[in-house]
């Protein structure tokens with residue numbers, strides 16, 4: 001049997017095909033090419049859909065189309081100025097050649113726990129928008145990854161865009177990917193943090209990659225920091241809290257022990273951005 005390839009220009013047409021055919025979505029194809037094509041398979045090429053393209057500033061935040069590539073994110077003036085962590089994570093995603101094709105929608109749908117952009121989407125509190133013939137729905141990105149390589153995107157849905165709130169002026173932002181090399185390496189641990197000092201504690205969101213089956217939002221560690229510099233917020237307490245959030249494993253790239261330690265070291269480094277906290281841990 002020969003395969004089928006659709007390349008609609010219109011979102012409604014794409015959503016109709018998505019609802020009726022078990023076709024695999026194709027964006028930049030960097031992951032799909034690595035996995036190999038099925039000559040008998042059905043593919044829905046999204047690359048001509050203008051509705052999934054572009055970066056726009058709105059009152060609610062910055063809207064980023066699912067088809068926006070890592071190169072475009074890394075170079076875009078608004079992203080660099082207002083969401084700098086996303087420019088950094090995009091520039092850390094594979095090689096230049098990969099970045100030229102790899103899309104943000106494809107990066108989250110590939111759903112690798114080691115992907116570089118999800119920790120930043122978590123730290124910024126992004127929403128992901130999913131389109132289907134039933135309409136457009138929005139959900140917090142922290143609810144998107146439901147298990148190892150599984151997502152909340154239904155079989156008839158397409159990732160449409162992301163809405164990323166702009167952090168307040170003066171907020172502290174941090175991103176670091178630790179890999180075997182500084183380029184073209186899959187992460188051993190990645191941590192992104194965004195937020196600010198409140199009256200008592202820190203109001204931060206902390207996203208991590210490569211420390212569990214899905215990208216992780218470190219809620220327990222954030223709660224400890226939010227409580228302020230009280231007796232409850234010791235180095236031991238923060239380390240325990242972060243360990244409760246993550247579930248690192250041994251694999252070919254690293255060990256559980258290394259990941260545990262490096263995740264905490266990255267968190268401590270991120271907290272150095274808050275002057276009165278830099279010596280706390």
Ligand SMILES: Cc1cc2nc3c(=O)[nH]c(=O)nc-3n(C[C@H](O)[C@H](O)[C@H](O)COP(=O)(O)OP(=O)(O)OC[C@H]3O[C@@H](n4cnc5c(N)ncnc54)[C@H](O)[C@@H]3O)c2cc1C
Nearest residue numbers: 027028029030031032094102103105106107109115116159
């Ligand atoms: C050599 C190499 C190095 C890499 N290095 C890194 C790295 O350092 N960091 C990193 O994070 N990633 C890395 N990757 C992974 C990859 O490049 C990214 O995951 C990329 O962002 C995927 O985007 P894409 O547009 O190419 O997706 P595609 O390959 O087109 O699709 C990926 C998956 O997402 C689905 N999909 C795509 N778009 C949509 C949509 N809008 N709606 C619904 N489903 C969709 C597809 O059906 C498929 O399942 C690397 C890949 C390669 C081959």
